[in-house]
Amino acid sequence: MTGDKTQTGDKPGRLDVSALTLRFGGVTALNEVSFTVEPGELMAVIGPNGAGKTSLLNCLTGVYRPQTGSVRLGAVELAGRRGRAARAGVARTFQNHGLFTGLTVLDNLLLGRHRLTRTGIVSGALWWGRARGEERAEREHVAGIAEMFELADVLHEKVTALPYGVAKRVEFARAIAMEPKLLLLDEPVAGMGFEETVAMAGHLLDVRERFSCSVVLIDHDMRLVMDLADRVTVLDFGVVIAAGTPEQVRTDPKVIEAYLGEEE
Numbered sequence: 156m157t158g159d160k161t162q163t164g165d166k167p168g169r170l171d172v173s174a175l176t177l178r179f180g181g182v183t184a185l186n187e188v189s190f191t192v193e194p195g196e197l198m199a200v201i202g203p204n205g206a207g208k209t210s211l212l213n214c215l216t217g218v219y220r221p222q223t224g225s226v227r228l229g230a231v232e233l234a235g236r237r238g239r240a241a242r243a244g245v246a247r248t249f250q251n252h253g254l255f256t257g258l259t260v261l262d263n264l265l266l267g268r269h270r271l272t273r274t275g276i277v278s279g280a281l282w283w284g285r286a287r288g289e290e291r292a293e294r295e296h297v298a299g300i301a302e303m304f305e306l307a308d309v310l311h312e313k314v315t316a317l318p319y320g321v322a323k324r325v326e327f328a329r330a331i332a333m334e335p336k337l338l339l340l341d342e343p344v345a346g347m348g349f350e351e352t353v354a355m356a357g358h359l360l361d362v363r364e365r366f367s368c369s370v371v372l373i374d375h376d377m378r379l380v381m382d383l384a385d386r387v388t389v390l391d392f393g394v395v396i397a398a399g400t401p402e403q404v405r406t407d408p409k410v411i412e413a414y415l416g417e418e419e
């Protein structure tokens with residue numbers, strides 16, 4: 156079973172976050188947070204330090220169990236259901252990439268495909284021919300993704316040998332290899348220089364053009380956010396203080412006030 160059938164009319168791949176409240180003791184990290192992301196849409200979630208962005212991502216992946224509220228991806232309820240998110244088609248990148256550093260780029264990308272491969276270990280042993288055929292197809296698929304992310308030259312390198320910016324790109328590519336319905340990007344350009352940031356922004360645009368997954372992007376780089384997002388949700392002390400297009404949010408007095416003193 157992959158999830159609860161909650162109501163008819165749920166759009167596959169639509170993220171529906173509803174009245175999410177998460178407390179840590181006396182701290183309310185998220186307070187009645189609601190928003191939706193349509194398939195193919197890029198939603199940026201921004202806010203000053205401690206606003207609740209990471210807590211939100213952890214609720215979307217079922218790592219944190221909110222006290223109240225729901226997180227639905229299509230018809231599947233994810234809130235508090237650890238382990239269900241990946242099966243439901245959620246892929247996430249991390250602030251400090253979450254790759255297997257001792258493995259090659261190719262193996263990391265193939266591991267991203269694991270959820271999607273049909274032949275398990277036992278059936279693979281029984282149906283060796285089918286397993287071989289599937290493996291070949293997987294390698295070809297992954298090679299195409301590596302090409303898209305300009306990783307073809309480093310496919311057989313171990314991740315540990317790669318510069319940080321390239322490793323972040325590998326992680327992004329691995330998330331795409333999972334063919335996600337919902338892609339969660341946690342500070343994809345953090346720690347990158349200007350050129351690497353521009354390159355990453357290009358890959359983000361590429362992904363938006365070629366795939367129809369819903370995307371939630373968290374980043375402190377306002378230029379990236381404002382350039383790429385279709386809509387922006389602004390959190391402050393766990394509360395949604397503004398939501399709208401980048402232009403609407405940029406000029407919102409509540410947002411300007413929340414960020415006063417935050418800029419370098």
Ligand SMILES: Nc1ncnc2c1ncn2[C@@H]1O[C@H](COP(=O)(O)OP(=O)(O)OP(=O)(O)O)[C@@H](O)[C@H]1O
Nearest residue numbers: 179182183184202203204205206207208209210211
């Ligand atoms: N595991 C935890 N235990 C207790 N309090 C927590 C925990 N995780 C987060 N918090 C608190 O919840 C609030 C929101 O934190 P969160 O890390 O989600 O904010 P953030 O917007 O991601 O911040 P940053 O931009 O600095 O990463 C903060 O007050 C934080 O101290």
